Amino acid sequence: MRSQGQPAETFRVRPGAVTALRLHGGDRLEIVDRHGRQPAELTVLSDGAALGVRPDEPATVLRELARRGESTVPALLAEHGLDPLRVAATRLFGASSPAGAREAFVADHPCAVVVAAPATPMRVDDRFANPPSDLLLEVHRSTLRGKPEPVLPEPLAEPLLDLRVDAATALDYEVREGQYIQVIDVEGGQCSDFLAFSARRLQDGVEQGLDATTTRSVTGTAYPRPGQASVFFDARAQPLVRVVRDTVGRHDAFGLACTAKYYEDLGYPGHVNCTDNFNARLAKYGIAARAGWPALNFFYNTRFDDDNLFVFDEPWSRPGDHVLLRAMTDLVCASSACPDDIDPANSWVPTDVHIRVYDARRTFSMAIGHRVTPEEPATLTRSTGFAPRTERLTRRFTDYRGYWLPESFDNHGPRAEYWACRERATVQDLSALRKFEILGPDAEALLQATLTRDVRRLARGQVGYSALCHDTGGMIDDCTVFRLGEDNFRFVGGDAYDGDWLREQATRLELDRVWVKDSTDQLHNIAVQGPASRDLLAEVVWTPRHEPDLAELAWFRFAIGRVGDQFGPPLLVSRTGYTGELGYELWVHPSDAPALWDAVWEAGAGHGLVPLGLTALDTLRIEAALPFAGHEFCDRTDPFEAGIGFTVPLRSKPDDFVGRQALLAREANPQRVLVGLELEGNEPAAHGDSVRVGRHNVGVVTSAARSPVLRANIALCRIAVEHAEPGTAVAVGKLDGLRKRIAAQVVPIPFYDPGKTRPRS
Template identity: 70%
Template structure:
């Protein structure tokens, strides 16, 4: 991105347009997006992943009029008709139907032109030029993907690019649509503050309109103020009870006053990174910087709060939304531009009647507001409204943000526990009420346990070039993979660093299912296909079409034997061997379709069951009923961590990253450099790194009863020789154990080392290098 007469510009995804006059819009799978064109404007419809049909309906003068962009509608607009039938209720549907009604088009009889086909390549595009003003409705029709389909093609997204014939003047900042009908809609002009009152249970939405703008938030108990007592948000009390530095939906979302009474709870956060409690900017800050008399948030707050009898302060401790501060390695407080994008928001729920105040920070002398203060918007919603608890995620900085979702099994697991955490874009249980991690762990080791693993990212890799793409992208030899077989592999970048670990299922000669932990895996696979010129392969995201539970433990086979029916063309359930799968039904040939694989993440005999989300509750109920005689328990993430560390199973972000190669991550067995003759991404780097190893993953057994933690340094004498990647107290071994990335000079079994605490020197825990996996090192139990 360059400008005439200038050097390269800063890359700020979400803030700078990629091209003058270019607008982009996303059409979600199964959804509809409307764009307005004027004469001369060009619309390009792009099939991002390939094999995704598009339906274009044109509304112009006189009603449906495809000639406005040079097309003739030749087929029913199936998605619009389903919308009219109530298939997709919601504010978005109402907007689309209103656009049709305004143009005099009956959605029940709407027609469209169909673009792309069953085998359109990834990136296929069609461009149209408007001859007159028109409203274009673009749909990405989709249907339920069946687990037992031979050539599954899940619906995917379309991208719309609009290039304007006449460059439009800079538009007013776009304010996001309300989440519901607001009871208060309040604009806070730049460099000002406003006060407002909120009733218990109501929701407060603080919106950063243009992005990179801080907003301080104050809240006081209204009933205490009526009695002459001032009780507001208190940083010390909040941090003590929450143990978390930043506002975050879920377990760490409540904010307290000095009397330890909760005032607000964070419900949604589309940014995920804020300072929690610093002083609102104040006169002294600007004076010390050389700007006496500068407008500031503290003085603005004092002026607004005086009417409530709240005493003025020199600096208000506030909830600093969208403010980006941190402590660096030298414990110095540093800050930079906020992470927030235009339209980002934080949604809070009032725990009691409140007097609130919010600011649009006036700071223009440093990066706090990206140097240019802008407006903030406040909306308050009725207590009767219900909003999902969520955090926002982007796969890449340029991607659309998505909110945390619930899995297909959430209706069942949430009835068993309130201990939920945000995990890779989904809510998952950490432990279950009435059981707890230890009981859940022992159920898996001794009997059976069921866990929700739906956040695993699934991608259908389809087409004549599917095998060639996977052979290029993963370290295992995919050409040797048989239909019905699963293989565990690493996927590396050009330096040999691990992008992810994964399992690959071969469904047929040209059909594979890639299962990894990260949404980015699909982006990487598509990039590699394009780079290699493999134009007969499609990578289709299928996570929303496949959710899965794992049934693990010694009794898992007996528990499931009466539940899983397979046709004669598939292996019988009882004949499934390790890392094999079968496609069948639940109960009998009339049951819901499912895929069962003999895989897991516990180190025990176990299976994973994969179904469409609509069938999730039925599958859970069947497994739960069948498991009762076997002492089946649900299993959360806390117990799973104990199980997988004991079994030496690595975890992304802890035991490996893109700075770690598979040998350093302890999964060198996934890199058959001698037997895999085909080239693959990272091969040359891995040859060099294997020949000259610097670190390896080892097991540590710690003395005493104090556990290690992820990130603890490991020493021999004064020198650091390793770092703890994962650690736990092993119930079955009754010892503290850890996985450690160790310098190869100290990786021999029996080597004595010390795990450093505090600064790594003032406190040391003796440890020694031991064989891992710690539990069942020969993996006899999952093979049984």
């Protein structure tokens, strides 16, 4: 009998990967095709009769992983006496399985199973594309086994040190220059103070440890994160450790490790504390005891609020979350598992911390952890298919929505990149855009019911720009939709949550014949923008006779072709962009990305082509008054307030859609509108600055820039409709919004090329 009320254990199977499980007699395994049309391969390693299945197909994923010698697959198969070249599987689901399809199996006796998710690369020229997707595994145990032991994540490599820091204790350890230190929160919600001292300076009798104040001053951040500002310094501004990975993203670098005084002042004299634990562990190195240790506290959720009060809450970390550091010199380190059990610092229950140290000869990608929803496992920052080319041109990368994208390029810089786009041509990696294939007989109905634009009017080969709203009219995202066929669409937005929202709406509307499949990792894209972009790409893009020629491609249309000639890699080219210039976006499979970049780069040599980073792009899109998530719109801002009211055809679109009734009311009674501001003088505005008439706050700056082409400071502003008339005098508030003002006036937008003659040309 299944135990009543016991939650299922859940596991994910990534496309092209496997997940292995051990089942006991009576355990029930359910395999879920989360997004539909994703095959699964089930292999029972020990005894196929245990689940009542008979292998009927080759276990393609297991065989391939074994062939490549990846992970622990070869050893796993050998342990059970299976031939890697002949291992078989039971194939589940198929080309038409609906989203949420399930297959259930009950173990007759103990067994080991592997579930694989075969992954076939999606072709960009396939009008019936089916990108691979995750499988979900649910295990319902037959008997209640109590609280399971916490499971540590697999080591990133063979550890040199593997240390458990028991709850309410601390440990010391030494690492050499170049070695990696992984600090793991075993059960989640547990703080861990970290100290590091230069071992060489200690030998000279000098205590030179991590200094949070110096680090914040040098990096300009509250605490370092993977990327450009990733180094912790000592008081001499010498680097000690670099942050390589961080799956949490919230830490403390403000206060002391907990002290005896902290507990005494709260009425808990004699309470164990991190400072005393550190003093006891560090004495053998000749490090003097302190009443309070300034420490980097990993996983501790602190901040200064709007009133400059120092506040904290439960940590953001979850079981298995970690920070990976690299020693930049020989170090003496100490780590604690904080004993605080009198407030939310450790979610009220102190637990263990785990430390692993890895060899300096190993290499690990720099990454930050991202979650689309609270239930999702963290996904680490990825490089795009164009990274092998862009990494040769710059080291200035930033994590943009889970991908490393260049901010600017060596030997150019944002200003030169900007002028190249306005006067010649630029190429930019925009692969972080989220793409979803919307497929099936109900695809059009789903998009018609969720987007503000009239999707039924889109012709094959056309791109539509739209808003995606929830029921209050607030924006979830803006997006473009490509119509590839009668029942085939490609949705391109900025937020990975867009796909979840569309699936939720399909369920609500009982649209059973639509699939929403994430194709972000199957389609990476560059934007080639600027007056010379058409002539440049004429040398790169080949299209067959039944597709438009590049020179004939109209604004917001696309064609499917090849790179170079009919034998080149397949691509999709769309006449779209985010710069206010004539421009195109080119979409290929990541494996073809270097070839596309090379072709564009070579053709661009005669057109003054320059790579473009995110910093220059921001100036370009502000001049063109193009909205950006978190600036011009959010879930409390409607499309009218975001300056894209043209995407809401309330009169000409007959069908209902999410948010329609709220948008009708908002249109009839507008409160705020997006306008342009031109500032006097040379001091710029900044996102979030108040906009005032007299003493009163009537608006907010959403985006601002120094406009090179206009030779003025400009800003986009969401302002009360009463003060939105062009020519209205306002002031941008600095400091408290009153003591310092910058005079400005309301001007029409777009600032640059208001008739959009350049992108239309």
